[in-house]
Amino acid sequence: TRSTRPQRMLKAVQKNATRGDPLSVISAIDRFCRHSEWAMNVGDEKGTILDSVVSEVNPAMALELGTYCGYSTVRIARLLPPGARLVTLEFNGDYAAIARQVIEWAGLEDMVQLVEGASGDWIPRMKEHFGVKTFDFIFLDHWKDRYLPDIKLLEECGLLRKGTVVLADNVICPGTPDYLEYIRNSPSYESNYFRSHLEYTKAEDGLEKSVYVG
Ligand SMILES: CNc1ncnc2c1ncn2[C@@H]1O[C@H](/C=C/CNC(=O)c2cc(-c3ccc(F)cc3)cc(O)c2O)[C@H](F)[C@H]1O
Numbered sequence: 001t002r003s004t005r006p007q008r009m010l011k012a013v014q015k016n017a018t019r020g021d022p023l024s025v026i027s028a029i030d031r032f033c034r035h036s037e038w039a040m041n042v043g044d045e046k047g048t049i050l051d052s053v054v055s056e057v058n059p060a061m062a063l064e065l066g067t068y069c070g071y072s073t074v075r076i077a078r079l080l081p082p083g084a085r086l087v088t089l090e091f092n093g094d095y096a097a098i099a100r101q102v103i104e105w106a107g108l109e110d111m112v113q114l115v116e117g118a119s120g121d122w123i124p125r126m127k128e129h130f131g132v133k134t135f136d137f138i139f140l141d142h143w144k145d146r147y148l149p150d151i152k153l154l155e156e157c158g159l160l161r162k163g164t165v166v167l168a169d170n171v172i173c174p175g176t177p178d179y180l181e182y183i184r185n186s187p188s189y190e191s192n193y194f195r196s197h198l199e200y201t202k203a204e205d206g207l208e209k210s211v212y213v214g
């Protein structure tokens with residue numbers, strides 16, 4: 001049977017990227033998505049904004065919701081300080097299997113804990129199951145109608161601290177209107193919009209960076 005797009009993306013990584021070289025994995029995926037088949041990775045343009053926020057926060061404990069094929073997982077994990085950890089949640093087993101191999105090809109498996117499961121089930125278990133106190137950095141890139149319920153769940157589970165940075169992809173395209181309305185009007189967050197473009201296209205999109213102030 002015909003291969004899937006994530007499988008073809010992984011093949012492109014194994015063919016064009018060097019084992020243990022995260023930058024070559026990132027550029028192999030970007031080349032594949034620009035010249036062969038579009039895919040919903042955060043991409044290179046929004047990726048540089050993601051990089052600058054991760055570098056500024058320098059998180060010891062990071063969370064990603066929506067691993068997909070692991071592109072942003074690699075972008076984040078490559079910038080983490082030694083001993084830091086990135087927990088990434090993905091509930092589609094096929095995507096998780098691809099992402100695991102992409103993360104391994106980049107040589108970042110020691111920094112990343114890929115959890116195959118739903119954010120709604122696992123966020124309440126972060127403390128007792130993963131020994132997480134609070135997250136320093138959170139990247140939201142899963143179903144767009146789940147950003148709002150999940151940020152509220154993260155608050156309720158005491159997983160945010162004063163200064164936690166939440167970065168949300170796709171706040172314009174496909175858009176996360178209820179999340180934006182909440183986070184921009186909540187006294188508990190200081191929010192800024194970073195205007196960019198939908199990955200590999202000229203359409204507008206952007207990232208919303210929100211700092212939890214407690
Ligand atoms: C709900 N809890 C979840 N827990 C664990 N994994 C999850 C959960 N929910 C989803 N997943 C997992 O997270 C991923 C979901 C990513 C969704 N992303 C997008 O839809 C998305 C869409 C576009 C887009 C823009 C324009 C256009 F014309 C077509 C597409 C661009 C983007 O950058 C996106 O991120 C994965 F697929 C799913 O299994």
Ligand SMILES: [Mg+2]
Pocket residue numbers: 040041042141169170
């Ligand atoms: Mg996205």
